[in-house]
Amino acid sequence: MTSEAENNFLSGYDPSIYDQPICTVDVVIFTIIEQQLHVLTVKRAEHPYQNTWSLVGGFIDPQIDLDLEATAKRKLKEKTGIQSPYLEQYGTIGNQSRDPRHWSLTTIYFALIPADNVKLDAVPGAVDIKWSPLKDSMIKEKLAFDHNEILAKCVERLRNKVLYTSLPVHLMPKEFTLGDLQKIYEIILETKMDHKSFRRRILNSEILEDTTKFHHEGKRPARLYRLKHQLETHYFLRNIESSSA
Amino acid sequence: MTSEAENNFLSGYDPSIYDQPICTVDVVIFTIIEQQLHVLTVKRAEHPYQNTWSLVGGFIDPQIDLDLEATAKRKLKEKTGIQSPYLEQYGTIGNQSRDPRHWSLTTIYFALIPADNVKLDAVPGAVDIKWSPLKDSMIKEKLAFDHNEILAKCVERLRNKVLYTSLPVHLMPKEFTLGDLQKIYEIILETKMDHKSFRRRILNSEILEDTTKFHHEGKRPARLYRLKHQLETHYFLRNIESSSA
DNA sequence: AGAATAGTGTCTTTAAGACAATATTGG
DNA sequence: CCAATATTGTCTTAAAGACACTATTCT
Numbered sequence: 001m002t003s004e005a006e007n008n009f010l011s012g013y014d015p016s017i018y019d020q021p022i023c024t025v026d027v028v029i030f031t032i033i034e035q036q037l038h039v040l041t042v043k044r045a046e047h048p049y050q051n052t053w054s055l056v057g058g059f060i061d062p063q064i065d066l067d068l069e070a071t072a073k074r075k076l077k078e079k080t081g082i083q084s085p086y087l088e089q090y091g092t093i094g095n096q097s098r099d100p101r102h103w104s105l106t107t108i109y110f111a112l113i114p115a116d117n118v119k120l121d122a123v124p125g126a127v128d129i130k131w132s133p134l135k136d137s138m139i140k141e142k143l144a145f146d147h148n149e150i151l152a153k154c155v156e157r158l159r160n161k162v163l164y165t166s167l168p169v170h171l172m173p174k175e176f177t178l179g180d181l182q183k184i185y186e187i188i189l190e191t192k193m194d195h196k197s198f199r200r201r202i203l204n205s206e207i208l209e210d211t212t213k214f215h216h217e218g219k220r221p222a223r224l225y226r227l228k229h230q231l232e233t234h235y236f237l238r239n240i241e242s243s244s245a
Numbered sequence: 246m247t248s249e250a251e252n253n254f255l256s257g258y259d260p261s262i263y264d265q266p267i268c269t270v271d272v273v274i275f276t277i278i279e280q281q282l283h284v285l286t287v288k289r290a291e292h293p294y295q296n297t298w299s300l301v302g303g304f305i306d307p308q309i310d311l312d313l314e315a316t317a318k319r320k321l322k323e324k325t326g327i328q329s330p331y332l333e334q335y336g337t338i339g340n341q342s343r344d345p346r347h348w349s350l351t352t353i354y355f356a357l358i359p360a361d362n363v364k365l366d367a368v369p370g371a372v373d374i375k376w377s378p379l380k381d382s383m384i385k386e387k388l389a390f391d392h393n394e395i396l397a398k399c400v401e402r403l404r405n406k407v408l409y410t411s412l413p414v415h416l417m418p419k420e421f422t423l424g425d426l427q428k429i430y431e432i433i434l435e436t437k438m439d440h441k442s443f444r445r446r447i448l449n450s451e452i453l454e455d456t457t458k459f460h461h462e463g464k465r466p467a468r469l470y471r472l473k474h475q476l477e478t479h480y481f482l483r484n485i486e487s488s489s490a
Numbered sequence: 491a492g493a494a495t496a497g498t499g500t501c502t503t504t505a506a507g508a509c510a511a512t513a514t515t516g517g
Numbered sequence: 518c519c520a521a522t523a524t525t526g527t528c529t530t531a532a533a534g535a536c537a538c539t540a541t542t543c544t
Binding site: 422423424440441444462463464465466467468483486 | 522524
């Protein structure tokens with residue numbers, strides 16, 4: 001395929017002479033803490049927006065990142081220590097105005113991590129990092145760049161997907177009860193759900209398997225389930241009809 | 246917000262000194278010709294992959310494109326003359342190996358254009374451009390870069406979305422019959438559908454309005470509909486169950 | 491026993507699948 | 518009238534909603 005002419009062209013090619021956008025990756029990291037959806041935010045050490053809270057993110061490093069997802073995973077690991085959570089590409093925003101430095105492009109991922117994996121202080125030097133609780137798809141902080149909008153869009157995507165997928169299982173610990181799982185659905189959707197319908201839906205999907213164990217706490221013990229050994233997200237044929245239709 | 250320190254930082258900022266990916270936008274342009282799904286392909290004039298067929302695409306030009314979608318629309322207009330078709334961001338692929346020049350990142354859009362809008366020769370200098378028919382999500386040609394894979398993924402996305410949305414209306418002319426629309430669904434899904442169920446589904450969604458006109462051809466005339474004056478895609482609460490479940 | 495949480499039974503509702511039947515045109 | 522295409526009728530099925538009921542634990 002590569003002709004001599006093409007080889008000559010390639011050896012003379014210098015990307016730095018062209019005007020190109022700034023390229024970054026941002027990761028919206030969700031978890032559930034104390035019955036509320038939270039996002040991980042970090043305080044920026046450098047300009048622009050120095051000392052402003054922002055989403056986790058940074059430059060693609062062509063020397064160390066094999067691909068885009070590797071950049072996202074590297075950032076995630078740096079901030080949380082977590083290696084392989086649920087990670088999905090949300091999309092890419094690129095325009096003239098979002099970064100004062102230059103035309104800027106950012107590819108956005110969102111990650112779901114189980115509540116019990118949250119140990120921020122395990123990360124060395126991670127002082128200005130925190131979980132921010134969400135209210136109405138937003139957090140209190142005014143974030144750097146267009147990060148508040150990015151966050152709102154990711155929450156919207158998450159809410160929509162929860163209506164027809166099993167995504168919330170990725171927010172659960174290894175073993176959990178159906179009641180626990182329903183609570184997570186309800187937190188994300190901001191709606192109460194009928195427990196009979198919920199169990200039918202989840203159990204019929206056959207994504208869970210019965211650990212023969214029970215969770216004892218307070219009253220009647222609840223059966224513990226775990227995710228079947230397969231990572232694929234289940235797509236239901238019908239949406240939950242509640243709330244945001 | 247912008248402090249003196251930040252201004253100093255910004256005025257001294259030169260993006261060209263950092264190693265950054267090559268940034269492009271590719272557009273997968275679909276239409277239906279003679280009962281078959283087709284994609285627009287162009288023959289590359291320059292290295293790399295000179296004289297090889299490829300998807301429509303090119304560099305982001307920070308001087309003229311306000312945002313990413315503007316780049317996609319510019320490319321689309323250059324090649325087809327069409328200004329505002331249905332355009333959706335598929336996602337972004339970025340890695341070390343897809344372009345021989347450098348670490349490369351491309352944001353992919355897909356567009357749906359009505360079959361009757363196809364006038365390629367209306368575009369000046371558009372000689373090496375053609376509609377390639379799809380078979381099994383692929384075309385005969387071996388395309389440049391990873392464009393065959395990109396195409397396959399966009400077809401997959403299109404197929405999936407057609408199961409729960411009204412997307413195919415964007416492939417229709419201004420006025421069309423329910424039979425015509427059903428044919429388009431069937432072509433994309435590669436399945437026959439029950440016409441009663443199909444009409445019920447579409448009519449109940451209330452996305453169409455009755456032109457009081459009829460299409461006369463051959464036998465019994467069919468009622469002509471048009472898309473209601475509103476661009477939003479309709480999301481059905483239940484999937485079509487046929488085919489790729 | 492009573493409160494609290496876990497789990498089941500079952501009737502209704504909604505929208506799709508299946509397929510037969512009717513309607514309207516041109517020849 | 519016949520062939521072909523458009524359109525409707527209607528029974529069945531799948532899965533969700535609604536809600537009453539039973540089960541198991543602790544105090």
